[in-house]
Amino acid sequence: MTGTQNWSEDTLRLNAICPYYTMFPLDFPLQQLAAKPETTRTLDPFCGRGTTLYAARLAGLPSVGIDINPVAVAIAQAKLAQATSTSVVRLAREILSNGSQHEVPDGEFWQWCYEGETLREVVTLRENLIGLNTPTAATLRAIILGILHGPRNKGLPSYLSNQMPRTYASKPAYAVKFWKARELEPTRISALDVIGRRVDRMLKSSPLSQGGHVYLGDAVETLQRISQKFDLVVTSPPYYGMRTYVSDQWLRSWFLGGPPEVPYNSSGQIARQPNQEAFTRALADVWAATARRCYRGARLAVRFGALPSARTDPEQLMLNSLRQANAGWVVKEVRPAGTSPKQARQAEQFGKAGSAVDEVDVIAELIGSAMTT
Ligand SMILES: C[S@@+](CC[C@H](N)C(=O)[O-])C[C@H]1O[C@@H](n2cnc3c(N)ncnc32)[C@H](O)[C@@H]1O
Known part of the structure; x- marks a missing residue:
């Protein structure tokens, strides 16, 4: 048993403190933690609402999350906080x-x-x-x-x-x-x-916080200035073709100090890349920066997809980005996403965008890089 069935509903509630447009089910990071039992610290460089961070907390581990969207960061911070x-x-x-x-x-x-x-x-x-x-x-x-x-x-x-x-x-x-x-x-x-x-x-029944931190900023820039090292990375970059992360959350952005209107600039969002090549390159930079912060033998689990309108094969895009990173990540497994016990698929969260999003899970292992110890 490696998924959410190990915990009571009350213990899982904090993970649902606020919806976020594209979130993966808690089962995905929990399964990755179970597959790497020697994990000491977990990273999610595109942490969104902090599902990976909450899974790490449940598993008794500290974690670090990074996101460029202040709404995501505000929600993810609550996943690590200890409060009554x-x-x-x-x-x-x-x-x-x-x-x-x-x-x-x-x-x-x-x-x-x-x-x-x-x-x-x-x-x-x-x-x-x-x-x-x-x-x-x-x-x-x-x-x-x-x-x-x-x-x-x-x-x-x-x-x-x-x-x-x-x-x-x-x-x-x-x-x-x-x-x-x-x-x-x-x-x-x-x-x-x-x-x-x-x-x-x-x-009511939230688990003890295990520490960690959520950074607001670009994944690559942030990874360059933090000093922790990780042995498990579980993440999900913005899906290719998905562009409404920021404007759809405009009221929550306002509450955090943003303007009282819909902001249409989403600067820094990796999904804003002008074409597929640039997007692949940007993802490759993230995998390279991630490798520099990981121990040899680290596991990288990525859930990725593309909107049908983007006419892209997410599997190929993801594999190309890992290849281009040239950072020591060796692909161990590629499988269709959504094979979790509840069949909960991140694609279902897209709502308006339709549920026919093609999603894939890619698992890689770090065989070595200049900075591994
Ligand atoms: C698919 S969502 C992650 C959802 C997450 N797995 C969850 O369960 O909530 C992708 C996230 O990447 C973030 N993002 C986009 N560009 C980024 C960048 N350059 N650096 C860091 N995060 C970025 C988006 O703001 C978004 O929250």
Whole structure:
């Protein structure tokens, strides 16, 4: 038994603190950890919401994650943080009781998305959490990202917004039209109540943190300045042809200090490469930088895919990038992804993009490089 079946549902909950557009199932990194039992520290250079980091925590190991998207980093940080629900609720209460001097964003979208008092609470939490970096603040921040938008439910509310999807934020013009057409006025929702309920569920039975760090930045640049070494790397680069990581998370980006509108520049995103050759080269650079931070014998497990519209064979692209890296990675296994017990495929998370994404798992071993010890 190497997957999530080893843990209770309550222990796994923290991993679902906030959805992120493309996340792989926890079973994938758990299976890789089981396949490399001598692992001491795990790396994910494209960590997204930190699924690999949470798997390492479950396995009792420290880990390091890197991502260029602040939303991903904020969620991943909560996967490593040690906090109690009492401390998270206390922090939220303290922030809210100090009141707000801050201006709320202007415009129809904001008036329709949140009821007035709820919006003031969201703005107060936002302003006070920016730059606050304790484990409790990291957990509160990720909790709020997870409740910022989502469907209106019948019982006690689970989200702060008017009706919205929870996985991605609707574009303002579309959302306003939707709410107006249905006469869906936003209702008063107490941020503290929703935070309290959510954090109790998330932290009820969370495992002890094992330490580690999440870096905000480009994978190659970050790998060049960190000093740790790893024996297991489990990762999933942006799928080829996938370009909406940043704009789909615009409301969560705003909460973290971004502008109150949809940002269309996604600078630094590896998926922004102009063509397949450049994308392959950029991935090769990541595998080379990763090799320099790995011990000889390290295992690299990559889940990769391409959108059908990109007309690319993800297996070939991935194998070419490892070859071009010329860093000592020897491919041991290539198999179709989604052979985990639950058949949970990352592709299913694409929703709008369709589920016919071609995905592959590539496993490689480091046979040696200039810097291995
Ligand atoms: C497929 S997602 C990873 C999802 C992750 N496995 C999870 O379970 O959440 C790929 C991630 O790579 C990040 N990324 C893109 N370009 C990057 C770069 N140059 N350096 C670091 N991360 C990058 C994206 O922001 C995105 O979060």
